Amino acid sequence: MFGTLSVSAGSSLSTVRLSKSRCPKISSAGRRRAAVTSAVAGTIGAPTTAANLYEILQVKETASPVEIKTAYRSLAKRFHPDATSQVSDGRDFIQIHDAYATLSDPMARAQYDRSIGQSSFPMDSRRRYASASAWNDMTFRTRRWETDQCW
């Protein structure tokens, strides 16, 4: 199923947000590590502050590709470290780009839409327990791991 991708791209939790500081401190590494283990164990869902990708880009789920691009660019202008001198509200640019990478690719977007779908998709019940489990990111990583962020 995972093709030639023999390397597992581990700790993929969208819950861990990068702080605005340019220099990742050990404290963030600590948070990361906790996240890694829970993803590996795969038993409990991490505290779900994980926003829906559409919410991150501030668009509707029915947004057109052009609307998604427009939203990404206007958010980039506000949250890219080069564009802003003020501290953002925690919505880091990496997260914005991550959301854009998925939603701008029709295949990845369709897959994502299925994973957050209200019904009909059989895997849905699993997701409720582990919103950011290894299963979930594997689904995306099979196709999108180049542009996907591993956290």
Added chain:
Amino acid sequence: MAEPVYTVASDSETSQEDKRMPNFSEPALGIDLGTSQCSIAIWNGSCVELLKNTRNQKMMRSYIMFDNEIPSGGVSQESVHDEFEIFSGRAIFNMKRLVGRMDTDPVVHSSKMLPFLVQTLGIGVRPFIAALVNNAWRSTTPEEVLAIFLVELRAMAEVRLRRAIRNVVLTIPVSFSRFQQTRIERACAMAGLNVLRLMPEPTAVALLYAQQQQQIIQDNLGSGYEKLALMFNMGGGFTDVAITATAGGVSQIKALSGAGVGGEDMLQNVMRHILPNFDSFSAVHGVDEIKSMGMLRVTTQDAIHKLSLQNSVSLNVDLANGSKIRSTMTREDFEAINNSVFEVCKDLIVRCLNDAKVDAEDIADVILVGGCSSIPKLRNLVLGLCKKGKAYDGMNHLEAAVCGAALEGAVASGVSDPSGCLDLLTIQATPMSLGIRADGETFVPIVLRNTTVPARKDLLFTTSQENQTEVLIEVYEGEGNQVKENHLLGFFKISGIPPGPKGVPEINVCMDIDASNVLRVLAGVVLPGSAAPVAPFIEVRMPTVDDGHGWSMEALHKMYGSTLDLATLKKTPH
């Protein structure tokens, strides 16, 4: 918190401090430090202005003349030195091609035919470079030559702007390794300059393009309408290609490719063609040979320039030993001689299009910049591959990169413009993959090339031996499948792994690139099923190696063999 009473200045940390707190009141100076020419520009409050030297020149030749105790460069002395003096052995030039390269590098070897001394021992250390002063070879380094030149540029800008210059944005070739970038930063530090950004040349051009597009379509269309453009930049020493998606002043770099091939290679090919024993001739480095090489170089340069405008040119050179060269060269001859160079350019464009996942038909504008972009064969090649009839004509091909650097200098310094001219952003991408050594000699990429920065990615690895308690993280940059094909950036050891069967401990290696392109590698041990940290993670800013990369690898291998090796972790999906 109390302020520290004193600070300890170290190479990396002081510049880091400055990066975080740039002087926001003034825009940073944009510098295009080319292999053969250079220029500086600044945002003057309403537009980008190229600064001129005392001789009213915007383009200054990149060389340093070692005449007396105080070397002087092309910024202040341009009209004083004629071509033959520059090629007399006293002047050092083309240092952008040599900076940060080892004496095993083919580019260093091809530089041996320059009319000054480049000595190599072929053991992976920096080459010995010297200028002929009073009939003795006086040593220097590429960093020193660049620093002297930067001091002149700085002095010129300070005179023109009547203020002190500290922050700069420099353009660099796409193919510059991170180690070469540190050498450029070193040269700037020697010249008292703080590097705010090192910008790949075509991305600077892309920023200028984004500004021009924003002014054109500001009212017509929303910012969701994006235009794809391909930038092709070929100068004296390097060729770069970039594809950017531009809309609403935001330039998103989709792909970058580059190689250390440029006008200098074409020049050498032509010189070799008209003087078949050129290589043995240039290896001698006697005073007569240097003089002859200088004359040959002047004539050949002139001929190549003429061939862009006319179909044939005659070459007449009187060498110092009395022999004469009388020959004619047609444009077809020139193109045949340099076929290998054009093939490299073609490959770079094809790779860039593939990496950006765009079809040539979708490219709206093709922008040709750099000194070599007027060569007809090159123009046809690039336009043909992009299926375009004509190139974008909205910018000066020699000034585009420095103008882009000046725009970035204003944007990165936090200068704002009421009319919205500086409402710009470049979203950069990594030109080369970054990864570590694992599974023997395999290079395992963690950040793939053309990943949007800032970026943060990680991968899990494991031990390769039973009861292994330490692993060595060797960080490389490049595209080769084997580590030896790539550049070593640095290495560090992770200790305190609890003894156990191989393949069980999980070692997390994370790479973080921030907006100013600083790379940090974080690594540590994770135990499956445990949330408690085994030991503090180690965070290392790369690159850490100085020169002699090959030596470090050999020494490590000799000392440790495979005892500290990593393996990729093959995980079963849940």
